[in-house]
Amino acid sequence: MTADDDLPAKRDILKLSFATAGLVWYTFLWSLGLLGCWAARKRYRLRPRSPLASSGPGDVPGVSILRPLKGLDPNLYENLESTFTQEYPNFEIFFTVADEHDQALAVVRDLIAKYPHVNAHIVTGEEVVGVNPKVNNLVKAYRQASHDILWVLDSNVMADSGTLARSVDALDGPPSAANNSRKRIALVHHVPFAFATEPALGSHVEQAFLNTNHAKMYIAINTVAIDSCVVGKSNLYRKSDLERVDGTLKPATASSGAPRETGLVAFGRFLAEDNMIASALWHELDVRHDISCDVAHNAVGNMTIADYFWRRVRWIRVRKHMVLAATLIEPFTESIVAGTIAGLSLRYFLGLPLWLFLPLHFAAWLFVDLDVYESLAGHPVPPGATKWKFIGAWVLREGLAFPIWSYAIWGSTVDWRGKAYVVMRNGEVRRATRDDRNGWLRWIPWASGRKDTASYEPVDLAQD
Incomplete structure (x- = not known):
């Protein structure tokens, strides 16, 4: 032959x-x-009321709720009001804004006047600790928080009244968990469930994506729980745990040379700080995550198809530098x-x-x-x-x-909140320059992003 x-x-x-x-x-x-x-x-088809909801203030752990704000997001009043109406006896709220003239403050002040019995605070002015504006916005409130348990919610999230109590239940775990038969839960997160507040086509595409394919795979991966997989729209974790991690994803007991900043400020160098915080807790402290039986109701505003396109591009490029293998097989x-x-x-x-x-x-x-x-x-x-x-x-x-x-998959430049960044190893970012645009794609006028303006600028944290 x-x-x-x-x-x-x-x-x-x-x-x-x-x-x-x-x-x-x-x-x-x-x-x-x-x-x-x-x-x-x-x-999710049965959401029982937590016994913590009817307990006394001294019988439950205190929770500090941190809500970063910027401008008038869709459904903002209802989103923020849902924080005031939590059926939980011991919590405080911090509303954080970078600009003391931010339009969101009028909404916050109306709600504080409506719910005078709720311990709510306004924190203005950011503290620049990195290139991530959300982290910069949160740092002051993070340091002022009275309680160890933190609940960080994005401004476009509305929570059911029983969410906090059920989430604390999940974070503390059942009494039988104290016998070391399972690893401690250090973070509780919630699956985003979108609702379109505008008729724009992109809004409905985003809604369809988050409420079906994304939710299905997100829940499945977290059920298998072989690694961290967290979206940061609504997360509970302990400040004492966060103060022990630095984002290197190396065990806390391992020697890593020169000491690095820990706590929230350590994650200002990442664009997806929520995902990195979750990964750091998982890998550096060898603890685990859980999802409660609640969802994070995500208000999707006026999103065009172009907005949807660039949003998906942004997070694919971020994930590429964090979980390359998973990103490469995504089309399949x-x-x-x-x-x-x-x-x-x-x-x-x-x-x-x-x-x-x-x-x-x-x-x-x-x-x-x-x-x-x-x-x-x-x-x-x-x-x-x-x-x-x-x-x-x-x-x-x-x-x-x-x-x-x-x-x-071919680029590393992303546009976020009107500024352009280059995503680097492990999801760290720096401000983009014109030369950073997507390789050969920079020769195509529309291919390097929606804006070809001064949003491409070098990092200067002292003046940012």
Whole structure:
């Protein structure tokens, strides 16, 4: 037998290998998706009232709630009011703004007047400890906090009245956890659940993404819990734990040479400080996270498709420098690519045509996603035009996933809050210059970002 005669056999082996790997991968994805769907049903369809809600102030641990503000975010009044109405007997609130003339302060003062019995404070003026404006905004309140437990909520988040009590339950853990049979819970986080406050198409695409695919995978990964996976819209953790970590992700007992800053200020050098805080607690202290049975109601304002595009680009580029492997395989977890791979594999093994398999695949994928939505919302997507609008946004999101990833993976420059940054190793950032724009893409006028202005500037923390 000649080498040429051997080629068909080798091609057959290669095809068989690819087809087998495709079906194995598809089975794995469905296992993960169904795990997320099952866990969402189990965790979110019953939200019992915590006994802490009816306890006395001296019988529960105190909590300091930190809410960074900037401008009039969508649904701001209701978002902030939900902090005042928590069914928990011992908490204080810090509203932090960088500018003493910020428009959000009028809303805060109205709420403080409406709820005079709530221990609420306004902290103005940022303390620059890094390039992350959220961290700079929070540092003063972080230092003034009276309690060890901190609850950090973004300004576009609204929380149910029982969220704090149930979250403290999760943070402290059940009494049986004291027997060292499980690692201590050091952070409690909440799955974002979006609601569009504007008719803009991008808002509805973002809503469809967060409430289905993102939530499904987020819940599944946290159920498996092999590593930290946290979105920072609503997080509880202990200040005493944060003061022991520095963002290096090295165990606290390991010698790391010269001492580094610890606590919140250590995370001012990261763009995704929430994710890095969670990772630092996990890896440096060898503790774990938990998600309570509450969601972080995320108000999505007037977001165009372009806004949605650049938001997704930003976080793909951040994740690329933090979890490269997971970012590289991301397209293969999406419905279109995964379905195509599985369809081609089944055509090889069974002769099943793609035109027959793909509609069944997409219908099943959508069914699971809608079930996850129902678990988080407590009700199905409303019928009629609302449901069809949601499904249309879901279809558009699925179609945009691969093009957005394909564009984002090549660059490291991101635009955030009107300023451009370069994402570096481990998610650290520095201010961008014109020369930092996305390699060869800088020759395409529209490809380096929405703004080609003075937002590209070097870092100067002394004058920032």
